[in-house]
Amino acid sequence: MLSGYLELQVGSLEQAMLDALVLDRVDFVKLLIENGVSMHRFLTISRLEELYNTGNLPPDYRISLIDIGLVIEYLMGGAYRCNYTRKRFRTLYHNLFGPKRDDIPLRRGRKTTKKREEEVDIDLDDPEINHFPFPFHELMVWAVLMKRQKMALFFWQHGEEAMAKALVACKLCKAMAHEASENDMVDDISQELNHNSRDFGQLAVELLDQSYKQDEQLAMKLLTYELKNWSNATCLQLAVAAKHRDFIAHTCSQMLLTDMWMGRLRMRKNSGLKVILGILLPPSILSLEFKNKDDMPYMTQAQEIHLQEKEPEEPEKPTKEKDEEDMELTAMLGRNNGESSRKKDEEEVQSRHRLIPVGRKIYEFYNAPIVKFWFYTLAYIGYLMLFNYIVLVKMERWPSTQEWIVISYIFTLGIEKMREILMSEPGKLLQKVKVWLQEYWNVTDLIAILLFSVGMILRLQDQPFRSDGRVIYCVNIIYWYIRLLDIFGVNKYLGPYVMMIGKMMIDMMYFVIIMLVVLMSFGVARQAILFPNEEPSWKLAKNIFYMPYWMIYGEVFADQIDRKQVYDSHTPKSAPCGQNETREDGKTIQLPPCKTGAWIVPAIMACYLLVANILLVNLLIAVFNNTFFEVKSISNQVWKFQRYQLIMTFHERPVLPPPLIIFSHMTMIFQHVCCRWRKHESDPDERDYGLKLFITDDELKKVHDFEEQCIEEYFREKDDRFNSSNDERIRVTSESLQLPQQRNQPK
Incomplete structure (x- = not known):
């Protein structure tokens, strides 16, 4: 069939390719590509749009590529920007x-x-x-969106940026599976999409592992170089967007994040203590070891620009002199591997560290994310101590010095949140705010800052508003203590527990809904039977929940179970009821009759306690146990994934913590104004502060070639494992034995 097509014109072959794509004929597409059909020439804007419109669409309805771009941006989420839009x-x-x-x-x-x-x-x-420019990129995305897994896997194997394509496909499938489950579609669709997402995620991890085995440095470049065709993101950012924990937890990713976390500091043990000592005692910074520029091949753009501006360039040495130095260094390293050689190497490294200027050491120390983290943490602890002081002591008419410091901390923190929004990746302000609000701690920070602002305004007024402001202060400090849980996320052991708490809170919300039904059923019946003569009041709502709620924790109010003393708002608390009562002096007093049906309350109370205390509480404990073991099994991956978020957060933050952060903001504004004043029209509007490696075209080609080699090696090893498996050997042996028998059979 192909030989007949080859005699036709190129247009007919391209039409055959289009038909094969529409009919999902993967083998035929592969055959056409192997025999010379150029996908770069075949795929045009109109053809790609035609492929998207081959599905089951309503009559007179057509999808444009711009619509597809909006769908991709919605599925990818965050600040992702599709080329189609x-x-x-x-x-x-x-x-x-x-x-x-x-x-x-x-x-x-x-x-x-x-x-x-x-x-x-x-x-x-x-x-x-x-x-x-990258037709296989567009076709793979088309196949993923059209739910053609085999075709998507085929296009993933071809073209450049295989790791990025696998991560994008993983995210798209996962997002579509979520949408399918949210829209109450058939469960098989959601399960199939989740399975497709896992397949692409596994391919990304295996490719990363293969590249890391071949060359660690190039593997790290694969993670950090800017992907022009994928919203200028990096593979690391795409993995985080897809919530691919295994990818982030890989050794290659963690080594890169560790370098990012430490900055130019060279530390191994007791890094936290050394950093705190450097913050509290600045002269100790000079005793720390730092990395040279040659030791940091994965610098971000902001760091590289700073080094180019700040570092005094060494004078260029003649080629002959360089060759002589290289020969001397080679001879020195190649003499022997004994103790003397190792000592010389260590002395050489130490001499290089001494060449770093003092000013550079101070700058690099305070710009390392680990130093920023401890600097912010120490400032936060100091802020909490001052906040404790102002809520525990008597509040004066005018704020004290300690209170002004707390107010300035909250005020500058609010300015920092505004800076985070304005300097985030999305282009439009509304999109910036939406992306910023997707983070849980950002929402709670916003509420806490607004609540504190209300309390501060009331506190500056006269009584009784001043007391109301103080109460708001007391309530507000609860959140700032809970905020410490986010700081615990950096710890390898405490981080997973913080995640467990978050998951258990979600589990408990479902439990509260069920518990509320049981509690109200008992509370309303109890209140109505025991207090039939109540007037309309909001206190009734409190009385419905008050005693039944405390009964959940074991307070059963035993002295009031047998209602021989029933009271309501119209009778004294200890007024007895029932039969006549004989007093100590011998007089008989006629008591009012007890409430009708009061004997029912102990019966329904017994049923309520059985369901609430025994059944539901133990059900909640079982759910908590399941969540605990579920997170415990992946605690290492969870901590490593959270570690990325923490590192990127402190990488982008200013050096000084609140309230001193206002000086960093003023410096940023001054630099921005100066840059805008000196900037030419051809210069970029913004500078990227993320973890990205900007490389030249030659380096990019080298990275792409390396990635293609890794893919070839990956499939070669996969085929070898398949051919050496027992099942495949048995199949080949069986076929080889059946072939002579078939030849010997008479025709």
């Missing part, structure tokens, strides 16, 4: 397929639109303008 692509799309396409004099030639200071140049006469 960017200014350049939208301009090109509307020029090619818009309603004014026939207006040739206006549309031909170069189309130029302005966005801020950047120009979008589109040459419609360029034959490559209608094609994609």
Whole structure:
């Protein structure tokens, strides 16, 4: 069949490729590619859009690539920006397929639109303008969205950036599975998508492991270099977006994060104590060891720019002198492996560390994320101590010095939260706020800051508002103590327990709903029987829950179970009821009758305690045990995943903690104004502060070649394992034995 197609024109082959893609014929697509069909030439904007419109769509309904881009951004979440929704692509799309396409004099030639200071140049006469630079990327995303797993796996094997493609596919499948379960679709769809997500996630981990075995440095570059086709993200960021714990917990990822956490500090043991000593006693910074620039091949852009601006460049040495030094160094390292050689190597390393200027050491010390973490933690503990003081002592008419420090801490913390929003990745302000609010601690911080602000305003007023403000202070400090749990996340042992608490809180919310039904059923019946003459009041709502709630914890109010002394709001608390009572002086007093049906209360109380105390409480304990063992089994991965979030948080924060952080903010504003004043139109508007490695085109080609080699080696080893398996050997042996028998059979 293929030989017949080869005699046809190229257009017919491309039509055959389109039919094979629509019909999900993976083998036929593979055959066409192996025999010379160029996917770069085949895949155009119109063809890709046609592929997306081959599904079961309503009549007269057509999906555009811009719509697909919005869907991808929704599924990827966060600050992800699809190429289909960017200014350049939208301009090109509307020029090619818009309603004014026939207006040739206006549309031909170069189309130029302005966005801020950047120009979008589109040459419609360029034959490559209608094609994609990475066609296998687009086809793999199409196959994933169309739920064609075999086709998606086939396109994953071809083209560049296989690790990034696997992580993107993992995230897309996981997001679609979540949407399917939320929309109450068939369970098989959600399970199938989750299975597809696990397959791509496993491929990403295995590819990372394969690349790490071949070359550690290039493997780390795979994790950190900027992916132009994937929203300028990195593989590490894509793995976090997909919540791929195994990928983040891999040795390669953790080594990279450790280097990022330590900055240029060279520490192994007791790093926390050394950092605290450096913060409290700055002269001790000079005794610490630092890494040279050659020891940090994975610098972020901000650090690299700073070193280029700050470091005095060493004078260029002649080539002959360099060769002589290299020969001397080689001879020194190659003499022997004895003790004397190791001592010389150590002395050489120490001499290099001494070359780092004192000012550079101080700068690098305070900019290391681990130092920022301990600096912020010490400042936070000091803030809590002052907050304790102002709520425990008498509140004066005017705030004391300690209270002003606490107020300034909260005020500058609020400014820092605003800075985090403004400097986040999304372009639009509304999107920045949405992404920022997705973090749990950000929402609670916002509520706590607003609550403290209300308390501060009331506190500055006269009585009785001042007392109300003090009460708000007392309630507000509860949250700031709970906020310490986030700091515990850096600890290898406490971090998983913090996650357990969060999961158990979610489990408890479902339990509270069930408990509320049981509690109200008993509370309403008890209140109605024992107190039939109550007037309308909000106290009734409190009385319904008050005693039944405390009964859950074992306070059964035993002296009131047998209601011989029934009282309500119209009778004294100890007024007896029932039969006549004979007093000590011999007089008989006629008592009022007891409440009708009061004997029912102890009976329903017994049933309530049986269900609430025995059944539901033990059910909650069983759920907690299940959550504990579930998190305990993956505690190491959980801690390593949380560690990434912590490292990135403190990597992007200013050096000084609140309230001194205001000086860092002023410095940032000053630098921003100066940069905008000196900046040319061709300069970028923003500087990336994330963990990204910006490499040249030659280095990028080297990384892509290395990744392709890793894929080839991965599939080679996989085939070897399959061929050496017992099942495959048995199958091959069985076929080899059956072949002679078939030949000997008479025809």
